[in-house]
């Protein structure tokens with residue numbers, strides 16, 4: 001299958017962190033507007049430089065120095081949407097952690113409003129992509145900070161008539177105990193928000209088991225659910241029985257070294273069991289990838305046929321956090337395109 005095939009494939013992206021998705025071009029523009037930035041950023045900003053999860057988190061720190069004001073947050077969001085649209089992504093759920101920057105006076109509310117403004121401006125343009133927003137809870141922060149994020153998500157869900165669809169749980173997986181946040185996720189649910197939680201990105205069977213009882217609507221990564229990689233059979237059985245979809249980010253896991261190589265990626269384990277698997281980018285900027293490339297890598301590594309790739313993309317629609325009307329329209333569009341492009 002050619003590069004063109006993967007590019008033309010209409011796609012759904014459900015796991016993309018805004019600041020991790022920043023392109024090199026956008027970085028260069030924003031760095032040019034600043035003075036106090038490490039001039040070696042371009043060196044760091046290459047696949048292979050951030051070659052452990054620790055290195056990846058250093059990259060986020062650098063990017064956050066650059067996106068420390070609402071103009072930059074608006075630009076990153078706007079550019080990222082255009083880049084996904086150019087990659088033929090028809091539906092995109094962006095996620096981001098509301099951030100206050102006392103140095104520039106940016107508040108969390110202003111941050112969220114800049115992101116929403118960019119999404120709304122893109123919706124008025126002639127680009128064929130539907131965008132929704134998930135607000136992220138960083139596990140390195142406190143439970144009360146997390147509760148603030150849930151309140152912001154609930155507030156802006158109402159104000160934007162459903163543009164904000166859920167909350168995410170992310171941040172350095174080696175920090176803290178995720179089960180402390182269970183009351184926060186229960187509160188999010190009471191507000192009608194969906195839950196997309198990073199789970200078992202590194203081995204953490206106790207925490208994972210407790211968080212699974214919620215249960216989340218989707219799991220980010222799920223790298224270490226199986227017993228051979230630090231999980232348990234109980235975790236595998238639970239996720240299987242509940243059919244909780246997995247957001248799988250192949251390149252991210254290889255670069256971050258939570259998986260040794262593509263051949264050993266847990267995609268195959270779950271895909272073979274016909275479990276809902278969604279191919280995602282995670283941080284397309286930091287990992288120098290695209291969603292087309294992620295589909296191409298999955299197809300090459302696991303010998304997927306054209307039909308299987310189409311079906312994988314089509315099935316992702318079942319798991320997005322928008323209403324059935326959006327799902328129906330997307331399925332219709334994909335089927336029409338399947339017929340016309342083969």
Ligand code: 6MZ
Pocket residue numbers: 017018019020056060095096097098136138170171172173198201252256282283
């Ligand atoms: C866990 C991740 C992540 O929110 O500033 N993030 N958290 N595991 C990952 N796998 C590599 N990739 C990204 O985007 C950057 C933030 O997203 C989370 C981290 O909290 C990171 O600081 P935003 O837009």
